[in-house]
Amino acid sequence: MSVRAAPEAPSTHKGRATRDRIVAAAAELMYRHGVAGTSTPAVRNAAGVSSSQIYHYFTDKDDLTRAVIAFQTQTILSNQAPLLATLDSIEALRSWRDVVVDAAHRQNGAGGCPLGSLSSELSDDHRWARDALAAGFTAWSEAIRAGLDAMVDNGILRPETDVTALSFALLAAVQGGLVLAQAQHNTEALEAALDVAIAHILNHAAPA
Amino acid sequence: MSVRAAPEAPSTHKGRATRDRIVAAAAELMYRHGVAGTSTPAVRNAAGVSSSQIYHYFTDKDDLTRAVIAFQTQTILSNQAPLLATLDSIEALRSWRDVVVDAAHRQNGAGGCPLGSLSSELSDDHRWARDALAAGFTAWSEAIRAGLDAMVDNGILRPETDVTALSFALLAAVQGGLVLAQAQHNTEALEAALDVAIAHILNHAAPA
């Protein structure tokens, strides 16, 4: 196993822009065709760079994949953050559900979850990927839990509610629903799974 | 696109055994390393056959993959069938849950669901795979629904229960829970998701 120093971050504007373009193009391709289904020539074309740039900014394809995992994690967390930060009512929970369902609906379920797909492909064989993806899932579920915590603080949910378990259940509903949506090309299972989880949460609502 | 006739089924005992050995070896490898991560030489070695056998019994790798999808679908359905056929009580539902969780637990979540992994990798890019996988998921969810139907007939669940939605929710909980188990190497989310779904079903129990 030859060790090579990781390329340092680009030091110029142009360099940074190029690196970002490579990561964005790779993320898009890997989302649509998987990591193994994405060749470096394909990334090269999509990003409009030449072969050597990729290996100038990344030691190898694994290193690029690492950057894609970080990129997708950030993308999801920053998309979800505003929705989950204001999770202070049942209506807010429902509108979060609707956003997730709509996103899946718009593409007929195609694609699945960017993190889920990467995890399914990489987790078994690549420890470094699994660790990063597990951290991403943990951050996501904690963002959900923070929202539920707020609902407990608000008195909307009973104090004894196991918010950690609920946040795991919600995230699992999203992941599983998206897996099924991808195969079935509809969001029936995703909606059913989220609705069941939300209905269960309603049972933990404090009496008015 | 050159069309070639699909090889007819093997006509001798030995041929059938060889074909089965190839499918079983390919299924195992594709489960552990994905379809793209499984080379025909690897299958060749694992099955103890020579290169030409694979192309004698299958037109190409896609055709072999098709056989693997059918194999995994059959394997899952026949494993699940006995559990779901007797799904006539809450205890039976709980013991189904335990079997699923234990299976995941035994391998620390590694591997995920054989159908789910295949779907995640293939559904977007290969229509033929998506159709077969969607059919597999549908058969699975219908097996679950049949169990819930029995519980309605038994008077355990209220007649107005939406068993179709519940069966989708349960299957999504399994799929999502397994995706997370694969990354996290634990079954926390799988258990939480299944327990939430089962708790929700309990709310549909008819009054004693």
Next chain:
DNA sequence: GTAGGATTGGATAGGCAAATCCAATATGAG
């Protein structure tokens, strides 16, 4: 403006995987 490092273009080596081919051997129906 200029020097020195950063960035870029494109050719290319090396390796592995998919698929083919044909000769050799095994099978089983009669």
Next chain:
DNA sequence: CTCATATTGGATTTGCCTATCCAATCCTAC
């Protein structure tokens, strides 16, 4: 037992993908 057919071994071709190399060009700090 015999022969037509099924099965098997393994070399081989072809093509793509990863990764490297080096020369040319572009930045930017001074």
